[in-house]
Amino acid sequence: MLKNQDHRVAVAPMMDWTDRHCRYFHRQLTRRALLYTEMVVADAVIQGARERLLGFDEAEHPVALQLGGSDPGKLAEAAAVGEAFGYDEINLNVGCPSDRVQSGTFGACLMKTPVLVADCVAAMKARVTIPVTVKCRIGVDEQDPDPALDALANGVFAAGADALWVHARKAWLEGLSPKENRDIPPLDYGRVYRLKVRKPNEFIGINGGIQSLEAAREHLGHVDGAMLGRAAYHTPGILAGADAMFYGEPYAAFDYAALIDAMTAYAAR
Template identity: 60%
Template sequence: MSPKDGHHSHRFCVAPMIDWTDRYCRWVHRLLSAKARLYTEMVVDEAILHGDRDRLLGFDSAEHPVALQIGGSDPRKLAEVAAIGAQAGYDEINLNVGCPSDRVQSGRFGACLMAEPETVAEGVRAMAAAVPCEVTVKCRIGIDDQSPEEALPRFLDAVEAAGVRTVIVHARKAWLEGLSPKENRTIPPLDYDLVVREAQRRPALSFILNGGLAGGAAAERWLTTFPGVMLGRAAYEQPFLLSEVDQRLFGAPPAARSRLEIVEAVADRAAAEAVPIWRYARHMLGLYHGQPGAKTWRRQLSEEGRSAKACPAWLVDVAETVSAKAEAPDRAPVA
């Protein structure tokens, strides 16, 4: 199966990750790739309706294309928060049907909704009617004792009938009992073949593959099968991998920045915003992954990044020291 024409907007995505992909993380990622589609961390519908919307939904125009991921199950509330997100300027509204945390389960949203495909269908139908932008779904292949061969087709049938045209599939089950959210990201086995079969059965539905993809080479291989891929932990833990995305996957000029230039841009940004440098630095712990001095960089940021001495100039000083140790060219390795 060849990639579908006209679906390049999801060709490469950085996954929504709770406590990770906040506005500061996304700004760092955008410095590294102009083409990657970025996602917010999941925001619960009730939080948007009753909380600080500027804090929850604020983003920089440089982040486009950027999607808002929401959690919830009530169609009326989902439609309302989707409209709020679209008005805020997000390019896509994504419904989370994959998060396995206890907090998500108690609120009846996230991965537990894999057992309620009609509830999801009602929600996305209401959302789509309320917004001009695309509504998408991110799901697992099943939960707990479900058979993925039965659960995933049933779920996909429901959301496609509701008008969903793009679905992001994390190719693992989620175990709501017995595994922590962290364990759920690695322990359940991947089943790419099932996702491939379901994509072949549904030529009108665009499948974005997520789960276990380690870098540019893996992304490139799967783009011969799917119109898009989504990286999560690899993109976060080794962010400089993103610097190869534009050229390798889009045929576009790369963001011609070294690691040190990225740090300098972040320092300038933090100084202009007058925010603690840690808000950015915590998302850059893996910036020097695989380079000489990587341990020094991570250690200094971890131990001193929230101290009184931590400021934009301090961050640049640390980066200059570490960059001076690098023996290899300061470019992302070709995976």
């Protein structure tokens, strides 16, 4: 049985968007989709205000903590802190192309050092009992996505990763802003599908440009998981049908009045 087989649908980690309040709101729309935090840098977890950075409402489960970093020891320590806080999964960011992330030698630039990524995964796996996963791109800059993605996938799964989520675009570390990196590099879903053919016994999820649950369902004919990003933020109502479509729960018309009541009570707390 595939690890993480219940996490067929997820809401992507998005900086400045998927904070604890956004996740609580999304959880009112779907009980089953896996929710991700914004990326939190491992150094901040170790040294910073942990409750402010990591605190979340119990209603958010299942919820994964995404970490940024490239030091295996620090990532392992931060992962242990995340597990103690009650997160259901630890995810390593190997996809963010922002200048700040590049200056810290992590995020998408780690696509160039798959052995280091594998070392990071192995260190986290040795410290926690919850799943450790990776979210990456298909490559960066002038990399050929075929060997680049294969090398990354081979390394992380050999190190024990429980899942690999792939944003089906390259990241360009020079010349494109983070916003442009979400739109300009062309999507290559076929590259992710081919990775799944090569790794039939591993959990491969896809991300990038998925605008609807129907599109997610089409991807699930080829891979194990589909991750919605900006569509879940800008048009969150699409999440309301996820539990019926993907998890076999009874379909019912969504109660928006109840949603307003729940969020009003949450805001008052």
